[in-house]
Amino acid sequence: MLNQSTVGVGQKPRAWDRLSISTKQIVWAWTFLAVPILFFSVVRFYPTAEAFYLSLTDWDFLRPASFIGLENYRTLLADPLFWQVFRNTFTYLLIGTPISIVLSFVIAYYLDRIEFGHAFIRALYFLPFLTTAAAMAWVWRWFYQPPPIGIINSLLGMFGLPAQPFLRSVDQGLPAIMATAIWAGLGFQIIIFLAGLRAIPATYHEAARVDGLGEFAILRKITLPLLKPTTIFLVVFSSIGFLRIFDQVYNMTSNDPGGPLNTTKPLVLMIYQTAFSSYQMGYASAQTVVLFLILFAISMGQLWILRSR
Amino acid sequence: MLHASTRGLFSSVKMLSAGALALGLLAAHPASAVEIEYWQYVFESRVKAMDELIKEFQAENPGITVKQVTFPYADYQTRVVAAKAAGKGPDVVQLFYGWLDNFVAGGLVQPLSKEKFPAATIEKDFFPIVSAMKRGNDYYGLPTAVRSMALFYNKNLFKAAGLDPNKPPQTLDELLKAAQATTKRDSAGNFQTAGIAFDIARQDHNWWREILVRQFGGAPYSADGTKVAYDSEAGRKALEFYTGLQTKEKVGREGFMDEGQAAFRGGLAAMVIDGTFRLASFNTISGFEWGVAELPAAADGTRSNYASYFANAIGGTAKGEKLEAAQKFLAFITSEKAMNVWLEKVGELPARKTVALSEKNLANPIYGPFIRGLNYAHTTLFVDEAAQRQISIDMVNSVLLQGTSASAALSAAAVKEQQLIDKRKAN
Numbered sequence: 209m210l211n212q213s214t215v216g217v218g219q220k221p222r223a224w225d226r227l228s229i230s231t232k233q234i235v236w237a238w239t240f241l242a243v244p245i246l247f248f249s250v251v252r253f254y255p256t257a258e259a260f261y262l263s264l265t266d267w268d269f270l271r272p273a274s275f276i277g278l279e280n281y282r283t284l285l286a287d288p289l290f291w292q293v294f295r296n297t298f299t300y301l302l303i304g305t306p307i308s309i310v311l312s313f314v315i316a317y318y319l320d321r322i323e324f325g326h327a328f329i330r331a332l333y334f335l336p337f338l339t340t341a342a343a344m345a346w347v348w349r350w351f352y353q354p355p356p357i358g359i360i361n362s363l364l365g366m367f368g369l370p371a372q373p374f375l376r377s378v379d380q381g382l383p384a385i386m387a388t389a390i391w392a393g394l395g396f397q398i399i400i401f402l403a404g405l406r407a408i409p410a411t412y413h414e415a416a417r418v419d420g421l422g423e424f425a426i427l428r429k430i431t432l433p434l435l436k437p438t439t440i441f442l443v444v445f446s447s448i449g450f451l452r453i454f455d456q457v458y459n460m461t462s463n464d465p466g467g468p469l470n471t472t473k474p475l476v477l478m479i480y481q482t483a484f485s486s487y488q489m490g491y492a493s494a495q496t497v498v499l500f501l502i503l504f505a506i507s508m509g510q511l512w513i514l515r516s517r
Numbered sequence: 518m519l520h521a522s523t524r525g526l527f528s529s530v531k532m533l534s535a536g537a538l539a540l541g542l543l544a545a546h547p548a549s550a551v552e553i554e555y556w557q558y559v560f561e562s563r564v565k566a567m568d569e570l571i572k573e574f575q576a577e578n579p580g581i582t583v584k585q586v587t588f589p590y591a592d593y594q595t596r597v598v599a600a601k602a603a604g605k606g607p608d609v610v611q612l613f614y615g616w617l618d619n620f621v622a623g624g625l626v627q628p629l630s631k632e633k634f635p636a637a638t639i640e641k642d643f644f645p646i647v648s649a650m651k652r653g654n655d656y657y658g659l660p661t662a663v664r665s666m667a668l669f670y671n672k673n674l675f676k677a678a679g680l681d682p683n684k685p686p687q688t689l690d691e692l693l694k695a696a697q698a699t700t701k702r703d704s705a706g707n708f709q710t711a712g713i714a715f716d717i718a719r720q721d722h723n724w725w726r727e728i729l730v731r732q733f734g735g736a737p738y739s740a741d742g743t744k745v746a747y748d749s750e751a752g753r754k755a756l757e758f759y760t761g762l763q764t765k766e767k768v769g770r771e772g773f774m775d776e777g778q779a780a781f782r783g784g785l786a787a788m789v790i791d792g793t794f795r796l797a798s799f800n801t802i803s804g805f806e807w808g809v810a811e812l813p814a815a816a817d818g819t820r821s822n823y824a825s826y827f828a829n830a831i832g833g834t835a836k837g838e839k840l841e842a843a844q845k846f847l848a849f850i851t852s853e854k855a856m857n858v859w860l861e862k863v864g865e866l867p868a869r870k871t872v873a874l875s876e877k878n879l880a881n882p883i884y885g886p887f888i889r890g891l892n893y894a895h896t897t898l899f900v901d902e903a904a905q906r907q908i909s910i911d912m913v914n915s916v917l918l919q920g921t922s923a924s925a926a927l928s929a930a931a932v933k934e935q936q937l938i939d940k941r942k943a944n
Contacts, residue, residue: 269598270623353775355707356785371707376772378918463718463776464907468914484595485903487619 256500262493269487280494289470289478290495297451297475300386301506304450308390308397309442315394316401317427330402334395341392345459348388349375352460375460381472389456393449397442404438405431440514444507451503452476475499551842552582553608553835557827558593562797566862567850574849581842583609594619601625601833608835608843609850611827614649615899617657618941626830628655633844642869646824646896658830659851662865664793665824665890666720666728668692668812673805674699674710674787685810689732689758692788692813696768699787712768714786716777720823721759722909724790724812727823727895729755732815742898743942748931756923760916771917781807792825793887796864811886824894826868860884866891900941908934 227235263280267273284290319329336344352374355361361371374384408431416426432439454476458465465481466473475495483492555571557563564587571583586607588596594616600606601623612620620626639647639656650658672682678698686692696712703709715721726737726747735751738744747755762768774780781789782798784805790812799807814820829850835843849855856867860878866888867873873888881888899905912930915921921929 269595269602270619270625349775354770354773355703355705356709357774361707365705365707370705373772376918463716464910464914467910468918469911481903486901487594487598 259493259496262490263497265490265493267489267493269489273490276490280491281498283491284494284498292470293466293473293475293478296382296471296473297453297502299382300389300453300474301447301450303383304386304390304453305443305446308393308446309439311390312394312397312442313401313439316398316405317431319398320402320405330399333398336392337395339392341455342459344392345388345456348384348456349460352384375472376468378469378471381461381468385456385460385472388460389450389453392456393446397446400438400442401435404435408434436514440511443514444510447506447510448503451499451506454480475502550580550582551838552584553839553842553846554584554586554832555609555611555846556586556588556597556607557611558590559587560590562863566859569862570850570855570858573854574846577849578842578845581845583846597625598623604834606832606834608832608839609829609846610832611829612658613827613902614660614825614896615902617650617652617828618900620830621652621657624833626657627833627835628652628657629659629831629847630844631655633848634659642871644824644868644870644873644891644894646826646891646894647868649896649898650828650830658828659847660826660828660868661850661855662859662863663824663826663868663891664865665822665887665894666723666790666792666812667886667890668788668790668810669781669795669799669807670695670788670810671699671781671784671786671805671807674784678787682806682808685808686788686813687810689813689815693762693766693768696762696788697766700768702767708770708773709785711770711773711780711786712788713762714773714777714780714789715763715769715771716789717771717910717913718906719777720791721777722906722913723823723825723897725755725759725913726909727897728812728821729759731821731895732819733758737897743938745931745935745938748927752927752931753924756912756916756927760913760923763917771913793865796883800864809883809886811889820890820893822890822894824891824896900938904937905934908937 224232262273264275264277265273266276266279315333319326319333322329350357351359353361354373354376355365355371358371358374360374364371372380374380412430412434413426416430421429453474457472457474457477458480461467461472466477476499479492479495479499482488482495555567557567564585567585571585575582597607597610597612597620606625610626612626617626634656636651636654636656639659643659644663646663647656647660650656650660668685670685675682675685675695678695680695680698686695692713698712699710700708700712701710717725730737730747730752733751733754735747735749735755737747737752739746746752763770769786774783774785777786777789778791778795778798780786781791782802784802812820812822829847831840831843831847851868853867853869853872856869856872859865860867860872866884867878872878873891878888879885897905908930912926915926915929916923
């Protein structure tokens, strides 16, 4: 009756009114989600897809692109510079990530145990993370200078040790830059490890102590296994960071970016130079696709290796 | 009654204000107003000098307004290219002469009108290096100012080393002797003062390529610029001389004080080879007196120099009345008057021979050596300046850091550079 009369008043029930509350909630959720999805589609996913297409063209920014198939990839694989840059990138990754993870864990582990000055020391470690990478790179660049201005070489001189070329060396350049990058990321990793350590219930440790376990056994059997999710996150996060390293290298070697003799050049810097110095956008896109595949494979691989069984 | 009159008053106020508005618009934009855009990269003294030139130009040409648009140097080329892609290019644009091939290929610039800028007049009035803006029979742009290189030396350090501060080295031998006399090292062998500051990434690669190679009897490229010619006896000797200053004579070291110009500026290097563009920075030095000398000659008296310039060209999209205005503006900023403003405000040398080679300029202790250098200067026909510079940097570094022999480093560089030139010329 009532229903009939409502209809009779003249309005058909609107589509919206006929939806159940849970359906309405879903519609609302998607309405709000549409904004970031649209944003990501336009500024992230579309250009990404476009980069895949461009990698198959010879676009040079000036003339219209023409399709050249896999030519860019063939050039890339035959380019000795690419392989050198590839090796450099993996050196940053394979040496930088373990060192930074172990170092930040050790610091977090001991920092967790002290009460006096805890917050202050934590803040000191975190400070570099808040600093602009470029500014930090320039400060370190000056640390590494030869005498008479480089502070590290001045210290070496005080102990009667010979001055080191650091950034002007084909052997020391990459480690010198990597040290800066490790230091820059340390603060963040320490904070995350600290949070992970604090999240482990103290009762576990107490129970283990009652059972007579030594500190090292507690670390190995309780702390590390329970920190696994934190560690996975940091390993993936730090690996991606080292694979994408750019700021430190570019700013510390800006006279000869990635030099000397390309010994410090990472993949991202090669892409940047190919695109914005030589304007070979197609070739740069091919390099970007390769970087994407590497990042993707490594992230997936790490998630798989460190997955919880 | 009252009502009607108020309405009448209102409407006349409206009409008045509309008329005033129209008048105002007319005043701001005269009937034939054309606005053109001039693009250059950000460099304070250049931007200010251009502001002044624009003001004068607008006073002379009331129908034309010029809007100056600037971008950071690092982004500059990308912006020009991107603007063209978006169909909003500049009407008059500044470009490094070495970018011309790319700019022509991309249609970013158009050839100058042969009636308004006859080739014969250009070749008579400008220094010969302007030919780097010519492709076929067409000129694509004209410089306001040119830059050349010279030897900067620290008079205080010369005096301290017992050298005459008013007699800078004239030959490469004298250069070496002065460098040896001024070099100071501590007990561990570290430089305290370098005789010469080296910086292969800045001007030293030009010094090697266009000057030393020629002074040792060779040429860096074939006459048409398509073939690398420095992989020769002369090239090897030039490279050995250059790297020998660091490895054998030890009168300086790449990377000392981070950059060559910083070492000189800091008073820790007695000499440095650099260009006119460094004058603005060195003019602010207060700690010591410095002087400028022509680049040292070879033993047989051969002199050479490297000159480069930013030229002004007409944007590829300018047409109709904008094109006409752009041509007028281009003629104005490459006139004698503009060149004098540029010399005074920016410190860059006039590109017209008669303006540059005035007695006053030649006698100037700072500009004189640079201007004399223009008489025998060469200009490298780069196909990709950054990439070719990188090849020279790597060549020198492989000798300095890896102990590669000069001839091996030279051959490797020549092969790489030839490949690059061939690839770009094929496009």
